[in-house]
Amino acid sequence: MNTSNRLIIFDTTLRDGEQSPGASMTREEKLRIAKQLERMKVDVIEAGFAAASQGDFESIRAIAGAVRESTICSLSRANDRDIARAAEALAPAERKRIHTFIATSPLHMQMKLRMTPEQVLTQAQNAVRYARQFTDDIEFSPEDGSRSDEDFLCRVLEAVIAEGATTINFPDTVGYAVPEIFGNTIKRLRERIPNSDKAIWSVHCHNDLGLAVANSLAGVMIGGARQIECTVNGLGERAGNTALEEVVMALRTRAAYYNLTVGIDTTQIVAASKMVSQITGFAVQPNKAVVGANAFAHASGIHQDGILKARETYEIMRAEDVGWTANKIVLGKLSGRNAFKQRLHELGIALESEAEVNAAFLRFKELADRKSEIFDEDIMALVSEEQQAQESEHYRFISLTQQSTTGAVPHARVEFLVGGVQRSCEGQGDGPVDATVNAIESAAASGAELVLFSVNAISTGTQSQGEVTMRLSRDGRIVNGVGADPDIIVASAKAYLSALNKLHAKDERIDPQP
Numbered sequence: 001m002n003t004s005n006r007l008i009i010f011d012t013t014l015r016d017g018e019q020s021p022g023a024s025m026t027r028e029e030k031l032r033i034a035k036q037l038e039r040m041k042v043d044v045i046e047a048g049f050a051a052a053s054q055g056d057f058e059s060i061r062a063i064a065g066a067v068r069e070s071t072i073c074s075l076s077r078a079n080d081r082d083i084a085r086a087a088e089a090l091a092p093a094e095r096k097r098i099h100t101f102i103a104t105s106p107l108h109m110q111m112k113l114r115m116t117p118e119q120v121l122t123q124a125q126n127a128v129r130y131a132r133q134f135t136d137d138i139e140f141s142p143e144d145g146s147r148s149d150e151d152f153l154c155r156v157l158e159a160v161i162a163e164g165a166t167t168i169n170f171p172d173t174v175g176y177a178v179p180e181i182f183g184n185t186i187k188r189l190r191e192r193i194p195n196s197d198k199a200i201w202s203v204h205c206h207n208d209l210g211l212a213v214a215n216s217l218a219g220v221m222i223g224g225a226r227q228i229e230c231t232v233n234g235l236g237e238r239a240g241n242t243a244l245e246e247v248v249m250a251l252r253t254r255a256a257y258y259n260l261t262v263g264i265d266t267t268q269i270v271a272a273s274k275m276v277s278q279i280t281g282f283a284v285q286p287n288k289a290v291v292g293a294n295a296f297a298h299a300s301g302i303h304q305d306g307i308l309k310a311r312e313t314y315e316i317m318r319a320e321d322v323g324w325t326a327n328k329i330v331l332g333k334l335s336g337r338n339a340f341k342q343r344l345h346e347l348g349i350a351l352e353s354e355a356e357v358n359a360a361f362l363r364f365k366e367l368a369d370r371k372s373e374i375f376d377e378d379i380m381a382l383v384s385e386e387q388q389a390q391e392s393e394h395y396r397f398i399s400l401t402q403q404s405t406t407g408a409v410p411h412a413r414v415e416f417l418v419g420g421v422q423r424s425c426e427g428q429g430d431g432p433v434d435a436t437v438n439a440i441e442s443a444a445a446s447g448a449e450l451v452l453f454s455v456n457a458i459s460t461g462t463q464s465q466g467e468v469t470m471r472l473s474r475d476g477r478i479v480n481g482v483g484a485d486p487d488i489i490v491a492s493a494k495a496y497l498s499a500l501n502k503l504h505a506k507d508e509r510i511d512p513q514p
């Protein structure tokens with residue numbers, strides 16, 4: 001099955017990506033990302049781990065009901081309960097895949113699973129056999145594959161293919177692999193396993209040594225894998241996973257060498273990257289390949305001279321091909337609805353209804369009154385704020401007055417709505433943001449701990465909007481709130497209230513009000 005030159009792109013931003021500490025996403029956020037992945041024409045979306053929580057189950061079910069063009073997948077351990085839960089969550093999907101896994105390395109079997117190799121083999125077979133009752137699209141992963149014994153892998157993988165696994169995913173769970181060894185291991189496994197051609201082989205690499213993309217490509221070129229598992233911005237457990245944008249653009253830019261095709265609409269990459277970054281609060285470093293702000297920027301004279309004469313002198317890809325828009329129309333306070341809608345379209349932002357477009361347009365006009373030029377990042381921030389506001393509006397920012405004078409203790413007064421009732425509160429603190437948060441807490445009394453505070457300028461120049469991420473933790477729950485405004489203290493207040501809204505929404509799900 002590896003003779004085809006079509007490569008399957010399997011995105012696991014919503015599952016492995018969410019395993020990054022602090023990247024937990026709400027159902028609505030996952031749905032927005034899933035729709036963007038569908039627009040980008042990702043072949044398979046791993047939407048979550050249905051047995052992990054009621055919230056994850058509901059997210060997968062919502063995505064399975066809303067996404068039509070991509071296969072929807074849920075991860076499950078190799079046991080009946082997890083598999084049945086995955087099948088139930090995936091039920092509304094047009095195309096569904098159950099991904100079941102069990103560790104095969106001596107270390108994991110002995111120390112973690114406390115099972116003998118024979119027990120693991122039997123459990124893997126049983127899991128695949130059971131999963132086949134629900135769909136004929138079954139993926140199996142031998143977790144910690146790159147540290148597993150090859151003879152044992154041959155036995156397990158041959159057995160699960162015989163039970164009906166249609167994709168064999170070879171994971172480098174701890175990012176230990178190096179390209180040549182990784183690629184050759186997959187090659188040998190495919191040669192040694194008699195029924196290996198009955199499955200599509202896949203790679204799932206982690207970036208602990210910064211080799212995830214290189215290992216994935218070696219798995220494809222040397223090993224003959226035809227599916228790559230990856231995440232937007234390389235989000236994922238520990239140092240992350242193979243970055244979708246990097247692996248896809250490597251295949252495309254060096255097409256003559258790889259001679260493989262992918263179905264991805266690369267012009268949706270930057271929009272996906274910005275959406276994931278905004279929702280998770282994980283900023284993209286400026287020098288990040290493909291999606292970093294500097295990926296197509298040139299500061300030195302010799303380079304600028306070359307670019308002006310012929311772009312190819314210093315650019316191996318075209319910025320437009322990955323979705324960086326060349327701003328031909330400058331949006332500002334005199335722009336109309338049509339130009340605004342066109343820009344939303346270019347940014348891959350599909351608002352559901354005319355009412356949503358109108359609400360976003362109103363916020364755009366408000367912002368344009370305070371800021372002379374509106375950049376794409378501003379629009380993405382305001383649409384994201386609008387969507388967050390619709391998700392839960394228990395707390396809503398109204399206004400802020402803040403005073404800081406050198407040598408004096410900063411003071412803030414914040415007005416906001418709590419369940420529709422206007423509250424006005426004051427606070428002091430070590431700095432203006434601290435004073436603002438203290439003011440809000442004096443009325444909200446959430447008891448949450450602030451575990452991350454980050455500020456990003458979302459466009460260029462001192463008139464840029466500040467985008468603030470506040471991560472709150474309470475009773476083991478972690479949420480991210482994001483707020484944007486040209487005034488970073490206001491952006492901080494909005495981010496804090498947005499995080500409180502998410503905690504409130506989680507409380508409501510557990511203990512709904514009558």
Ligand SMILES: CC(=O)SCCNC(=O)CCNC(=O)[C@H](O)C(C)(C)COP(=O)(O)OP(=O)(O)OC[C@H]1O[C@@H](n2cnc3c(N)ncnc32)[C@H](O)[C@@H]1OP(=O)(O)O
Nearest residue numbers: 019049051052053077078079101102103112113143173237
């Ligand atoms: C490499 C990866 O990325 S794998 C995916 C990792 N992702 C996650 O773990 C996120 C979702 N996980 C969860 O929500 C929880 O861990 C759950 C719901 C799956 C399980 O929760 P709990 O029942 O409380 O178990 P807990 O997480 O403490 O321990 C895991 C158990 O599963 C067992 N287990 C681990 N992997 C597997 C597997 N692939 N198949 C079967 N059992 C497994 C462990 O041996 C352990 O069993 P034990 O309780 O008998 O010791």
Ligand SMILES: CC(C)C(=O)C(=O)O
Nearest residue numbers: 101141143171173204
């Ligand atoms: C479940 C498997 C594929 C995984 O995430 C890993 O091994 O890293």
